[in-house]
Amino acid sequence: MDDLSKAHTYEHRRFSRVEVKCPATITLESGETVAAEIHDVSMCGVRFTPVNGISIGGPCTMQFINDDGQNIEIAAVIVRSVGSSIAAEITGIKNACYGNFRKLLVDNTSEPASIDTELIARDEIVPESY
Numbered sequence: 001m002d003d004l005s006k007a008h009t010y011e012h013r014r015f016s017r018v019e020v021k022c023p024a025t026i027t028l029e030s031g032e033t034v035a036a037e038i039h040d041v042s043m044c045g046v047r048f049t050p051v052n053g054i055s056i057g058g059p060c061t062m063q064f065i066n067d068d069g070q071n072i073e074i075a076a077v078i079v080r081s082v083g084s085s086i087a088a089e090i091t092g093i094k095n096a097c098y099g100n101f102r103k104l105l106v107d108n109t110s111e112p113a114s115i116d117t118e119l120i121a122r123d124e125i126v127p128e129s130y
Helices: 003-012 095-107 112-122
Strands: 018-028 033-041 045-050 059-065 071-082 085-093
Touching: 018 045, 018 095, 033 059, 045 071, 059 085, 071 095, 085 095, 095 112
Parallel strands: none
Antiparallel strands: 018 033, 018 059, 033 045, 045 085, 059 071, 071 085
């Protein structure tokens, strides 16, 4: 494993992964939209399976709905694929969706108190909300 992979693995695991099964719409840099199924989410990443192939390395936005039907929009970069799953690193959370994103994480974790601690830590790693 190269140094970049080690660093990314360490960074990725600094935040709790929360299993979330929901449909999503991915908008690629080209403007193309791709339907996908989200598998899990953390403060800095999302793992999903797109209906169509997606190139690694490109920016995108993702839109999905939390358990209460509230919209969540994040900006991300596609970082790798493993089998049919794609991993994206979150680069921003739309300001109006920040509370909805938090609620999605809190409602789907066995340790809800850890989410607020991770939200504070997130500000040191991920750019501010957009």
